[in-house]
Amino acid sequence: GQQVMQIPQYQHVQEGEDFTTYCNSSTTLSNIQWYKQRPGGHPVFLIQLVKSGEVKKQKRLTFQFGEAKKNSSLHITATQTTDVGTYFCAGGRSSNTGKLIFGQGTTLQVKP
Amino acid sequence: DTAVSQTPKYLVTQMGNDKSIKCEQNLGHDTMYWYKQDSKKFLKIMFSYNNKELIINETVPNRFSPKSPDKAHLNLHINSLELGDSAVYFCASSQDSRGLETQYFGPGTRLLVL
Numbered sequence: 001g002q003q004v005m006q007i008p009q010y011q012h013v014q015e016g017e018d019f020t021t022y023c024n025s026s027t028t029l030s031n032i033q034w035y036k037q038r039p040g041g042h043p044v045f046l047i048q049l050v051k052s053g054e055v056k057k058q059k060r061l062t063f064q065f066g067e068a069k070k071n072s073s074l075h076i077t078a079t080q081t082t083d084v085g086t087y088f089c090a091g092g093r094s095s096n097t098g099k100l101i102f103g104q105g106t107t108l109q110v111k112p
Numbered sequence: 113d114t115a116v117s118q119t120p121k122y123l124v125t126q127m128g129n130d131k132s133i134k135c136e137q138n139l140g141h142d143t144m145y146w147y148k149q150d151s152k153k154f155l156k157i158m159f160s161y162n163n164k165e166l167i168i169n170e171t172v173p174n175r176f177s178p179k180s181p182d183k184a185h186l187n188l189h190i191n192s193l194e195l196g197d198s199a200v201y202f203c204a205s206s207q208d209s210r211g212l213e214t215q216y217f218g219p220g221t222r223l224l225v226l
Contacts, residue, residue, distance in 0.1 A: 021120070030212070032214055033214070034153070035215075037153075042217040043155070043202070044215070044217070045214040045215065048212070048214070050212070059207075086153055092211035092212065094211070097170060098143050098145075098160060098168075098209035098210060098213070099163070100157070100215065101157075102154075102156070104152070104153070105153050107153065
């Protein structure tokens with residue numbers, strides 16, 4: 001079945017350092033979404049990428065979708081303590097069910 | 113105003129009991145989902161309904177039965193609860209079922225089976 005692998009599982013950084021999480025799918029995706037879940041909270045949508053090679057930025061966050069639409073990354077520049085949480089990628093395939101396959105998530109800890 | 117709400121927030125119960133979790137969305141969305149998040153934070157889709165019709169039914173024990181009385185509500189009933197059912201259950205909704213829309217998650221129901 002379709003799988004979405006996400007690495008690393010955990011990352012501890014010093015405030016001000018950069019952070020990257022990577023997502024890989026076993027199959028070609030139609031789109032990829034990224035969500036952030038704060039400790040004790042629920043997943044909140046960050047962004048969606050649809051086009052091959054697409055790059056989108058949100059302030060210090062940069063999202064990329066691979067040329068083959070099988071991988072994606074989220075890079076945070078100069079992390080802050082407010083970036084703490086678990087980041088999930090979720091891959092979709094063209095269908096009429098709306099099913100997203102979530103990666104395992106990367107939990108980011110930021111030391112002040 | 114809460115977009116996607118779930119009740120209860122916390123549920124502690126004994127093995128073998130039957131319990132229900134309720135979800136409501138006021139976003140006017142057509143599609144609703146149930147996810148299970150285990151202790152390792154892995155988010156797994158369980159069910160999805162589009163306009164009251166079941167469209168995703170993953171490999172879930174038949175002790176779990178979803179019900180959608182209307183497109184704004186999706187409930188989850190669990191029979192004969194087991195220890196392994198302990199998890200956080202998230203309800204979510206999206207505009208439609210094409211998979212290209214944002215999914216809005218509820219606050220979660222933390223279920224602990226003793």
